[in-house]
Amino acid sequence: MRSPGGILICTDVTGAAREADTFTCAHCNAVVIVKPMTDPAEMGGRCRMCDGLICKRCAARGVCDPFEEKLKRIEASYHARRSYAA
Ligand SMILES: [Zn+2]
Numbered sequence: 001m002r003s004p005g006g007i008l009i010c011t012d013v014t015g016a017a018r019e020a021d022t023f024t025c026a027h028c029n030a031v032v033i034v035k036p037m038t039d040p041a042e043m044g045g046r047c048r049m050c051d052g053l054i055c056k057r058c059a060a061r062g063v064c065d066p067f068e069e070k071l072k073r074i075e076a077s078y079h080a081r082r083s084y085a086a
C-alpha cells in the first residue's frame, strides 16, 4: 500500500476547497499532485535506489539523484569556491 506524502488544499474558482493527494519528488523537490484514484507511481515513479517517490521528469532520467545530495553538492562547491578565493 503506497501512501502519498501529503495533503494539499486546493481552492478552485468557485471557492470550494478540495483535497488532493500530493507527494514531493525525492530528486528535484517538485510537488506532484496525484489525481484521485491514481497510483502515485503513475504520476512518476518510485526510485529503486533511494526508495523515494519521484516525478515523471526524474523517472524519465532513470538515475538516482536525491535532492538532499544535490544541496550538499551545491554547498560543497560554494565552500570550495570560497576557500579558493581566500
Ligand atoms: Zn523530480
Ligand SMILES: [Zn+2]
Binding pocket: 026, 027, 047, 048, 049, 050, 051, 052, 063, 064, 065, 066
Ligand atoms: Zn533516488
